[in-house]
Amino acid sequence: METSKLKQELVKLLGKDKVLTEDLDLMYYSYDSSFLTKLEPSQPNAVVFPKSTEDVQKVVEFAYANQINIVPRGAGTGETGGCIAVQGGIVLDLSTWNEIIEIDVKNMQVIVSPGVIHAELNNELAKHNLFFPPDPGSSMMCTVGGMVANNASGLRAVKYWATEPYILGLEVVMPNGDVIITGGMKARCIKNVSGINLTKLMVGSEGILGVVTRIRLRCFPKPKARGIAMAVFDNLDDAPEAVMDVYQAGILPSGIEILDSSAIKAVNDFKPEIKLPDAEAILLFEVDGNPPSVEYEGQVIREVTGQRARSVEWATEPKRMAELWEGRSVTAAASARVRPDGSRIFAGEDISVPISRVADTLRALRDLADQHGIQIVNYGHIGDGNVHTAPVINPEIPEEVEKVIKFVDEVHLLAIEMNGSTTGEHGVGAVRRPYAELEHGKAVEYMRKIKAAFDPAGIMNPGKVF
């Protein structure tokens, strides 16, 4: 369909304030945080801003009738090109539809529209002593809809896992314009095994099966206390061993983070005042709960990790906790600044491996980086084996781009070789789909069949996942 005709039709459906079709405006929707879109921005034919299920339904019905691609988008903070119209189409920017529709305190649930920002949701829930536990690093800007699409998680996945277990039900506009509710029309119940679990199918499907328009989330009581332990290791191998020791001691921390020597150096170069000890690895354990249990768990962590670590520090005082945590919280920024003429890129940044193989993986990553002559910074959620590798290159030098593309490919293959996954929490999108067959084998055929059953016209976010 011609742009002018498309514009006319969309304006007719939604009104002019909810539609963008100027070429210049569409360019702003050609990127997310992925290295792919940095190299190859890909702009849509139109962007719309739905503010209701009806708005979404109207656009999807129109797209279905005219065989136009639909690409749902949250805040565009993803690292996979998942919200980019790589094959053209209409981008549904759902981030402006940000309503907390209902907080059901008694049943510990909340209903939100897809554009609600994660941190803002938790600020509201905190007023009722509740919280929505998954905590992506992009909490300040990512939308709950985007978290659902990618089954996002974060630093506290060790204890609280990812988004999926918290989704009690969804309202979804299907690719032909039908509106369905998963989890049941009246489901305020926590447990529900009735029917095929379409909620589970939708969460993490990256917008290829339908558009999520309403989300019913389960919340947890907000923990009253928190403590942080920092353990310093002279030998990298001791770090994952110490993690397993802590689990064996019956402790499930809310988060366990690792900084390897590359990350320690990056943090110290960026902010010398933090003064991270020079070491092969640093582990940060976070525990939460009631004050006596936090104290007890902290004590156990100190004793257990102390058997392998050079030193262990335990803190429950907010100022000291903030200082200890600062090393981890500035790692991403520090990676970006590790080379004055370079930039951190988001590619190969999210592999997930067995906890027992984290040390091997970190070493293998360093070797790969050396082979390709690329500077990297490694950090991640060691408690669940999710390793974030930050390659730092000058993306404007073609030779460096070529090198890093090869490096990233080998990083993904390494993850599979380690019995892991190419992505732990960021998703597949457009960037990791070449590995689908290798990771899933024959299961990909069944994924395609599911996709075809939901979206026979093939208009929902094409070019993603597999």
Next chain:
Amino acid sequence: MEFKKLPPVKDQLMKCVRCGKCRSVCPVFAEVGIETTAPRGHVFMVQMLRDGKVEPTNEVYERLGQCLLCETCSVNCPSGIDVHELNAAARSYIYENNPSAGKELLFDTLWTRPGMLRSSARVMSTVQKLGLQTLARKTGLTKILPGDLKEAEQMMDNIPSKSARSSLSEINPALGKKKYTVGYFLGCGTDLFNPSVATATVDVLTRNGCEVIIPKDMKCCGLPHIANGKMETAQKLAAHNIKVFKAYDLDYIVTDCASCSSALSRKNMEFLFAGLKIEDEALALSEKVMDLTVFLINVLDIRLPEDKTAPKIRVTYHDPCHLANAQLIKNQPREVLRRIPGVELVEMKAANTCCGGSGTYSTTHYEMSMKILDKKMDNAMATGAEIVATCCPSCMMQLNYGCKRNNWDIEVLHPVELLSRYYRNN
């Protein structure tokens, strides 16, 4: 220097990973919520401009021009990108390739000639005194003003009839023993719209042993020109001011205007004169420049006697972006207030969020400016303060207008005015 070779364009563009952190802090994005207003979107557009993927058109300028240049994104950027510098550089590049006559008149002619600027302010003040502005509003004559000026003219109520300059001497001797010779950079906003701030500045400095010199020939600091794509004019103004201040033997150069101190700062001079011959001289000037509140606390360390009988007054403080973001100065203005007997400092929510004034922004983007202002006023009013203090004439004008919009009958003052008031009353 050629656009592509400017340091931020050359070194920083490629650093943006589009993480979107800036979406969570930008006051304009908070209102609009779409990517065309996100700071990372501006960075992307500057890159497109550099790479020749878009032409330097009015349409591109319009999009980049939505940014307040409040620098909130820059201080929060994990990759350390000076988003505001990229935006300003791009505006200048577009302007060079696509000039607009209106801006020529305002920024190259009027604003570079202090005498003419003062005469204009006097004329406007007279117009107001004669009731002609009210008459023009009633008869609908203001509607013929271009763009947002038809709304923004409402902010220009009560322009003082006399500029600060007209009532202050060039050389103001120290009272008592002289400690320092201080050059006072009297900014346009203070001079024309808040002369009482200038009087208070001179009063407080001289009382504290400073000889205050207000060079006759100084001109605008150039910040409005940078914001409006007139980089070359800003360079000429800065070069002029460097020459003017060099003629005096000064220990410090002090200003009560956040925008002026930010324009004269090392960071801005590096941006403005990158690679040019004059850079060293510009940096030498910057070394001496200090915000007034920093000077009062860090250098003079003003101390007032304890006075339990001083009347209690509830004051809240608004952080000007050009102090809090551009220079990371947050503590000293508050400390000045705390040291004034009787002052109870009450923090407002989001004190360091932009008020929407941002120099000329309120006149070019009136509606957006008002949305941002309304949030600021809600936060300020919630404190129950009797005085809103701030260190920037543009913020003062905006906050005064916010008070008027909300029928909130309080004073908007620079901390130095409160300090001077205390001295005079005791």
